[in-house]
Amino acid sequence: MVDKPLLKIEDVEIAFSSPDEADIVAVRQVDLTLTAGKTLCLVGESGCGKSVTARAVLRLLDQNASISRGRILFTPPGEETVDIGALKSDSLSMRAIRGNKISMIFQEPMSSLSPVHTIGDQIDEMIMLHEDLKPKEARERTVSLLDQVGIPGPRERADTYPFQLSGGLRQRAMIAMALACTPNLLIADEPTTALDVTTQAQILDLLKKLQDDYGMAMLFITHDLGVVAEIADEVAVMYLGDVVEQGDVFEVFRAPRHPYTQALMRSIPTMARKADRQRLSPIKGTVPSAKDRPQGCAFTSRCPHAFEPCPTVRPERTQVGEGHVARCHLLTQDTTRAEELA
Structure with missing residues (x-):
């Protein structure tokens, strides 16, 4: 018996409405499939619809955006299939999935982390929101996560604010937050774009190690084909909202x-x-x-x-x-x- 895909995006179209113009279709009839333990890279030029597609999976689209067609089917191990596209973004069902079973590493952690709360408090909140843990237990989990992602002095760093950390450490803190509840699917939206080459290599190695440890699937968004060659099992190439080519990364690179x-x-x-x-x-x-x-x-x-x-x-x-x-x-x-x- 073949297991169901963890995530199956079927014929999805995403449109943005405007009071003065007709709806603008940003993503057109996209089909993607993710399997547990595998990495699918979504690659293309800026503005082609990569991030919009990823945000649709977590129902984090702007207010004027809507999924006008298709289905986003999510099947956690041992559970029934859920059509995420049919859920309201603020529903209890969606909140139970977001950050718990599906997490996201955003492109720029400085704009995604709260500047007025410590790193530890933000990760603690994520853990206590989805799991029945007391504050002290959540903090111990947070310290363990920060240590796991390679942040030195994790207990002390938990009490620091995002602006007190370097770009590489902020990105590691964002990864720790995304992994706080051991998600089945991790979405990484260009997590290495703003980092230097050495730190970028460290973050990619870290993500591959954590994927092996947790057995999670990963949807990795990038415009860097070098990163694709290093981390992907499959690749989907997007252009102006269309997936124009998709397949095994070695096959696509060998014979596009x-x-x-x-x-x-x-x-x-x-x-x-x-x-x-x-x-x-x-x-x-x-x-x-x-x-x-x-x-x-x-x-x-x-x-x-x-x-x-x-x-x-x-x-x-x-x-x-x-x-x-x-x-x-x-x-x-x-x-x-x-x-x-x-």
Whole structure:
């Protein structure tokens, strides 16, 4: 018997309303699947809908945003499946999931942690909210968590405020808070973006170790393909609200089939001898506004292979390998055109 996926996002569309304009669709018919113990990386340029998709899982969307289509199915081990998309953001059912069974590490801890409460008090509150522990017991758990994420002098650090910690220590404190209730799913929204390279490597190693210890699934959001190669089991590439390619990380990196994924791979700087050096190959053009999204493929305006159906007809998800899918009209056309992407 095959276990159900821990999280299954089916055909989800997220729209933002405006009093002066028509609704703007920020995420269009996204399908994602997360399995316990595995890491799915969501990668793409800034503004492509990665963070909006992640926040929808925890129902932390802005007031003018709504899940206008699809389902977000969450199946904790040994429990019934819950459609998170159908829950109200402030319902007791959603509060029982948020921070307890699904936690999130936000991109910038300085703006996510309260500046007027100590690190220890904030983690204590998270623990006591979801578990029947007394304040002293919660504090001991907090100190243990801070020690586990590598914060020196954890008992003393628990009494410090966020502004008294370095960026790396604040991020570790945020990770400790996210792990306070041993979640089944951890969402990490670009947790290493503001950190130096050495601290970034330490945080990635820490997350991998904690994932092994807790057996949790992880949805990791980033725009850095180097991070993807290091931490992911599967990768989903987003562009302007669409998941254009998804599959096993080794398969996608070895043989990317969507023109956008291929362009991302070509734009990675590489070390080479002087005689072999080449100029970077940037992606030409700019990402159009979500208000001006083509009806068809979102990448049409920047794609060197675009042809007749691309601007008007949205490509179907096409199987291009075992567990490897992409959305591109070239993949469903004649052999000559399909070979352009091979």
